[in-house]
Amino acid sequence: MELSLYERLGGSEGITKIASDALDLHLKHPAIATRYSKSNIPELKKAAANFFIMGTGGPNVYEGKDMLTTHKGMNISDVEFNAVIDDILQALEMNNVGQKEKEEVLFVLYSMKKEIVAV
Numbered sequence: 001m002e003l004s005l006y007e008r009l010g011g012s013e014g015i016t017k018i019a020s021d022a023l024d025l026h027l028k029h030p031a032i033a034t035r036y037s038k039s040n041i042p043e044l045k046k047a048a049a050n051f052f053i054m055g056t057g058g059p060n061v062y063e064g065k066d067m068l069t070t071h072k073g074m075n076i077s078d079v080e081f082n083a084v085i086d087d088i089l090q091a092l093e094m095n096n097v098g099q100k101e102k103e104e105v106l107f108v109l110y111s112m113k114k115e116i117v118a119v
């Protein structure tokens, strides 16, 4: 049987590193950096890691809000959504994640677009 995406991304440790790298890239990304100017970055990194741990088939450790509630009223654009996805793909590459796993993550991220953009 194939291992879960969670396991193939390096489990909780691997995903925590990927989420942290992705957030660091967001903070340097001109299209989206200001969105996080009031955020508690360590807390947000933890929430992002836990969300991905749960969403890839790991333990159910996420205690944050659902994606629609989180992003409602933020008026997020397509450009911003693409910027977030670019950063996450770059973080996956920085952590030597394989092509198949990158494609699976991209698919999961893209499927959440309708709960995030212009909601």
Ligand code: HEM
Binding pocket: 032, 035, 036, 038, 039, 040, 044, 047, 048, 051, 063, 064, 065, 066, 070, 071, 076, 080, 081, 082, 084, 109, 110, 112, 113, 116
């Ligand atoms: C598939 C794409 C995305 C995913 C999976 C995602 C995921 C998350 C998660 C898990 C949280 C934490 C919620 C909580 O702690 O309750 C969050 C918060 C947030 N997200 Fe997203 N997000 C995505 C796209 C975006 C985009 C495109 C933007 C705008 C550039 C954005 C801006 C924010 C902001 C500003 C917060 C709140 C930060 C805070 O409370 O300090 N997100 N997101």
